[in-house]
Amino acid sequence: MEVDKGKGEAEETRKVAEADRDTVTLKSSDGKLFEVSKEAAARLSTVLAGMIAGGSIDDNGTDLKQIGSEALENVVDYCNKHANSIPSAALISSSISFNTAPFKEPEEWERKFVDRLSHDALFDLVEAANFLGMERLLDVTCHKISEMMKGKSPDQIREVFNIKNDYTKEELEEIRQELAWAFYDD
């Protein structure tokens, strides 16, 4: 939820945040303020959990200089939706060890949450989730990206993600020969 619409409103928000200790205020790289449930933030983001535990949360808005307002809005939105929809125990245990925890399929609402995003917004969100150490959101966004790659040839993947083929002609020929057995178009 976006809070900041002007200086007066920001001041108002600060007072509210101070009074209500259940939320923390986050500030995007472009200076917009967002309010998120403290419990959800601590549960879903290892970085925010560390900041809350370490007392480095700023009531005037904790600076997250690496995250733009659009991505931060999605992060906050996700946290708030999450707080309302999923029991926490399983997720807390799954976020402890990324290497051994089995990947859990996204829930229906999580699929819808990422399906509505543009490619650019998805990219910004996955980077934000990575920065904030949000394991579950990383699972959900990476799952969405993997779905966009499934059953596609290298050319089709380049098209979907608008990636330029930066191999030289020689390198490309080398790869083509190495992987000739692996592709339909040979």
Add this chain to the structure above:
Amino acid sequence: MADPCPSSCWADLPSDLLGRILQLLELPEALSVASVCMSWSTAASAAGVPRSHTPWLMSWSDDLLVNDSKGRACCTDFRSLLDTYKVYDVTLSRGCSLAWCGSSHGWLGAADELSNLLLCNPFTFATIPLPPITDLGCVEAVRDCEGSIVGYLPGKKQNRVGVKWIGRWFYHKVVLSCDPSQNGNYTAMLIHYYANQISFAVAGEGCWRLASTIPQQNKDRYADCVFHRGRFYALTLCGTLELCFSPVVMGNS
């Protein structure tokens, strides 16, 4: 609104994130992703996706059979010999049964639901049927009144065997002279029956040709066969090495 992301931003996806995405893909797709651009290729290498013609070890996965919209498919685990702890999922194309008899030039030899031999490429899901089992001479089909095959009689004095089951013991090993996808001019060599017969199938001919037989009363059996420098060789359990020419190889050499 933040500045719109430049079109190339996906190429700069942090490598640990790409590694995470690669873990959700099956091997053929992971190989596709690895060859999209140079930075993804580097990230894929770091995530353990082998780039080149690495040997693979195939085994059945724990969930062997899955039902998808088109029917039953087999799930396998692929391990690169360079890192055997990393497992890649590969779901094989439908129609392959659970009988496998060798791999050659990236293709697997498999028996289908009628126990006919086919070549199956686990990365492109392409399949190439080889001539039917009944063409091998020693097997006769049992048909119902509508002409559908309901069983096989392997040899004169044998009992009837179910259509699926014969493929599980009948084929011992198949090898190819070259990659069938490179040019159509390949030959398949097959050790079959009680591992005492060798047959060849030349691409496009649509038939098996019996090349060599060890009499059944003889205790010796074929143990292995290879294609080397334009010739097929077979080795028996007693240590005899046989040089087996195939028509195509003879024609080319």
